[in-house]
Amino acid sequence: GAVVSQHPSWVICKSGTSVKIECRSLDFQATTMFWYRQFPKQSLMLMATSNEGSKATYEQGVEKDKFLINHASLTLSTLTVTSAHPEDSSFYICSASTSGSRGTWEQYFGPGTRLTVT
Amino acid sequence: GIQVEQSPPDLILQEGANSTLRCNFSDSVNNLQWFHQNPWGQLINLFYIPSGTKQNGRLSATTVATERYSLLYISSSQTTDSGVYFCAATTGGGNKLTFGTGTQLKVEL
Numbered sequence: 366g367a368v369v370s371q372h373p374s375w376v377i378c379k380s381g382t383s384v385k386i387e388c389r390s391l392d393f394q395a396t397t398m399f400w401y402r403q404f405p406k407q408s409l410m411l412m413a414t415s416n417e418g419s420k421a422t423y424e425q426g427v428e429k430d431k432f433l434i435n436h437a438s439l440t441l442s443t444l445t446v447t448s449a450h451p452e453d454s455s456f457y458i459c460s461a462s463t464s465g466s467r468g469t470w471e472q473y474f475g476p477g478t479r480l481t482v483t
Numbered sequence: 484g485i486q487v488e489q490s491p492p493d494l495i496l497q498e499g500a501n502s503t504l505r506c507n508f509s510d511s512v513n514n515l516q517w518f519h520q521n522p523w524g525q526l527i528n529l530f531y532i533p534s535g536t537k538q539n540g541r542l543s544a545t546t547v548a549t550e551r552y553s554l555l556y557i558s559s560s561q562t563t564d565s566g567v568y569f570c571a572a573t574t575g576g577g578n579k580l581t582f583g584t585g586t587q588l589k590v591e592l
Contacts, residue, residue, distance in 0.1 A: 458526065
């Protein structure tokens with residue numbers, strides 16, 4: 366159980382175009398989804414938190430107009446990188462969280478999307 | 484915010500060896516998780532362990548919340564254990580994970 370998928374797994378796009386990444390919780394309903402970014406040989410950095418049906422909360426330094434997040438249902442969140450530039454090239458990972466039977470908020474992670482902007 | 488630091492940053496083991504990875508955190512936590520990131524980038528949940536001790540096969544973890552550290556034990560290491568191990572914590576009743584710096588593990592034959 367607790368499987369999270371991401372699509373696409375990798376994408377190459379040209380500078381100035383937009384890219385949409387989907388994150389789905391396959392076997393549970395995720396009250397909260399998170400988006401992270403990871404540069405090579407570095408740790409994960411939280412970009413934003415999204416709750417179903419409400420606006421995402423962005424971490425300091427993350428441009429909300431550049432990284433558009435939509436959490437339309439309890440199983441789907443999308444991240445759109447608008448007007449992508451080479452510096453946006455990175456590994457983007459989503460996670461999904463739900464309150465477990467223990468009252469915990471354990472997060473489960475998708476396989477990630479590798480974005481390359483040329 | 485909470486600071487999470489891991490040691491050692493890099494570790495090379497011979498297959499069959501045991502190891503201990505450490506995670507220090509700067510504040511009291513309400514969630515602490517250990518993950519293994521495989522070479523393809525997938526994070527695999529190892530333990531949810533804000534306190535106490537848990538074991539799962541060759542892996543075990545202990546969190547001493549009062550002293551603000553957690554340990555991950557790997558016994559009889561295998562080449563498939565290679566990858567990066569992260570601990571991550573939440574604090575203050577929130578649900579945002581702060582990730583540690585990671586330990587890069589390589590297990591050699």
